[in-house]
Amino acid sequence: MTDLNSSIKSMKQKYREIFLKSVDAIKQRVDEIKPKDFDGDIFDEYEPQSLGTQWQSAVLEMFEDDICHEIYRKWKEILDYRKNFECKGCATCCNLACSEFSPEQLREKAQNGDKFASQFTKIFIPYKTREEARAIYPEYLELLDGTLEDEVYFYHCPKLNECKRCSDYENRPEICRTFPDNPLSILPETCGFYQWRAEVEPVALMLHSMVEIIDYYKQNIPRKK
Numbered sequence: 001m002t003d004l005n006s007s008i009k010s011m012k013q014k015y016r017e018i019f020l021k022s023v024d025a026i027k028q029r030v031d032e033i034k035p036k037d038f039d040g041d042i043f044d045e046y047e048p049q050s051l052g053t054q055w056q057s058a059v060l061e062m063f064e065d066d067i068c069h070e071i072y073r074k075w076k077e078i079l080d081y082r083k084n085f086e087c088k089g090c091a092t093c094c095n096l097a098c099s100e101f102s103p104e105q106l107r108e109k110a111q112n113g114d115k116f117a118s119q120f121t122k123i124f125i126p127y128k129t130r131e132e133a134r135a136i137y138p139e140y141l142e143l144l145d146g147t148l149e150d151e152v153y154f155y156h157c158p159k160l161n162e163c164k165r166c167s168d169y170e171n172r173p174e175i176c177r178t179f180p181d182n183p184l185s186i187l188p189e190t191c192g193f194y195q196w197r198a199e200v201e202p203v204a205l206m207l208h209s210m211v212e213i214i215d216y217y218k219q220n221i222p223r224k225k
C-alpha cells in the first residue's frame with residue numbers, strides 16, 4: 001500500500017514547483033499588458049488617471065474576464081472527467097468524515113443557512129473517541145496526528161448498515177451523491193475515485209496555485225481610477 005505520508009509529502013513538493021511556475025506565468029501575462037516604455041511595478045501607488053492606474057485596472061480586468069474564466073473552465077473539465085469513474089462502495093467516506101468544525105459549530109452554521117453544514121448535520125454524528133475513528137482509517141489519522149495543529153472532528157453516518165451499504169440510498173443527500181467533489185481531497189486507495197484524483201492532481205494543483213496568486217495580486221494592487 002502506498003504510504004499516505006509519502007504521498008502527501010510528494011504532493012506538497014509538486015505544489016511548490018507548480019506554484020513557482022504559475023507565479024512566472026501570471027507575471028508574464030501581467031507584463032504583456034504593461035504600457036510600452038512604462039517603468040513601474042504593478043504593486044506601486046500611482047496617481048489617478050495615470051498610466052500606472054490604467055495598467056492596474058487592465059490587469060484586474062484580465063484576471064476577472066480572462067484568467068478566472070480559464071480556471072473555471074478547466075475546473076469544470078476536471079469535474080466532468082470524474083464521470084468516467086464510479087463509487088466502489090468501500091464505505092470509507094460514510095464511516096469517516098472529518099471537519100474542522102465541532103458538532104455545535106456545524107449546527108450553528110446550518111441554522112445560519114450553510115447548505116453543506118445543513119446536509120452534513122442531518123446525516124453525520126460525531127465519533128465518541130478519536131480511537132474509534134482511527135480504527136476506520138489508521139493511516140489517515142496518523143497523518144493528521146503528525147501534521148495538523150488545529151483540532152479536527154471525526155464523524156460517521158449511522159445510515160450505513162452492517163453490510164456497509166447505505167440504508168437510505170435513494171434519499172441520500174447531495175453531498176453523498178457528489179463525493180468527492182474536490183480533486184485535492186485525500187482519498188483512500190479503496191475509493192473508486194482514487195485514480196481520477198491521481199490523474200487530475202497536476203492540473204488541480206496548478207489551478208489552485210493560480211487562484212492563490214491572483215488573490216495575492218487582487219489584495220495588493222492599489223485600487224484607484
Ligand code: SF4
Binds near residue numbers: 094123158159160
Ligand atoms: S446517507 Fe448513505 S451515502 Fe450518505 S453518508 Fe450516510 S450511509 Fe453514506
Ligand code: SF4
Binds near residue numbers: 088089092190193
Ligand atoms: S470512499 Fe469512494 S468508493 Fe468508498 S464509498 Fe466513498 S465514494 Fe465510494
